[in-house]
Amino acid sequence: MQEHVCLIGFDEPEITVLKQQISGRVTAHPSLPDYRVEDGQLYVDNEQGGWQSHVDRVIFHGIFEEDQELFVALALWGGPCFPNPLGMLACRDKQACLVRALSQTRYPGRGRGYVPAGSVVNLQSKQVAKWGNWHCGENKARIQGEWRAEFSSTLEPFYPGDAVRVVLLGEEVLQIRLAGDDWLKSIHDPTADFMEVDVELADDTRALARYFDLPVIANDYIVGDDGQKYLLEVNHIPNVTRFPLIWERYAALVTDWCQT
Structure with missing residues (x-):
């Protein structure tokens, strides 16, 4: 049947x-x-x-x-x-997902913070505030000095370097160099493209995928100018249509899954 x-x-x-x-x-x-x-x-x-x-x-x-x-x-x-609904539940709140991921990744960085809505901070260095549950570069601001949080926000140091996305599709890992004209980098910029896979970031992405029990995941990292690596966020439902190669592999993955 x-x-x-x-x-x-x-x-x-x-x-x-x-x-x-x-x-x-x-x-x-x-x-x-x-x-x-x-x-x-x-x-x-x-x-x-x-x-x-x-x-x-x-x-x-x-x-x-x-x-x-x-x-x-x-x-x-x-x-x-x-994917697994328990994994999606664990990741759906972006701030809670980040906290869970930082407890597991090899590249958590330091100096993260949190500001409840309505609070005012006075930052001595450039930082990035993030709020809400949407991805694709939305609900982010680079801030310094006095700043009032309209929404409860996480804070992270602004890491100079290259932004990359590591995509896990079942057993396969692909890596994308994110691009953009300003500090916000994205897969949607026309110059974003595939690059050689960083073995350490691939291993870290596999480990986080196992932790969340998700067969498809995309992690955004910064490879700093100093060579250090930093996890920025986990995309539990990553874009799979921006690049034809990723869509082809994703479609094959879910089609094979239907036959198991």
Whole structure:
């Protein structure tokens, strides 16, 4: 009997590609569908809405404001889900995820701080404040001197150097040199490109992936001008469409997973 696979969070044309590669019935929802877990079974809206159908497997990709409730439901369901909903829960709050990751990484750096909303600090050196749960360079500011935190924020020293992303896709590791015209670096800059994999950063990324029990993860690091390395953040749902090579490998990974 063929399984019913539910894709959540993918856009076109990725949905079309995965539907072509995954055998059996495939339902796709670009945004969060309605769902329920009942008597150990997961039910999700059909693509046209309305009546819900029993689902055998879930492939989730995306970041949504209310996705933590879905992760709780998927964890209680206990069925096959890519990635592991417990890992996604552990990472969904970006600040808590960072604290967990810093306790495990070989490259935590020093001098991190935290400022509750409404607090004022007076910083003697350049630092980076980060708040909220969004990635892609949002909710960040480089600060120095007196600064008032509108939102509860983590603080980290501003590390001069090269920003890189180390991407783990199952057993494979790829590394990207992030780029940008100012201090904010991103994979979305047109000059961002693949580079030789740093073995130490690859090992660190594998270790964090094991810790969070996630088959796909992308860690952002700074390789400092002094040669030191610093973990900046963990992306538990990293972009997999910016580079065709990464999408190709990711699509193959989830397609193979559906056959296990």
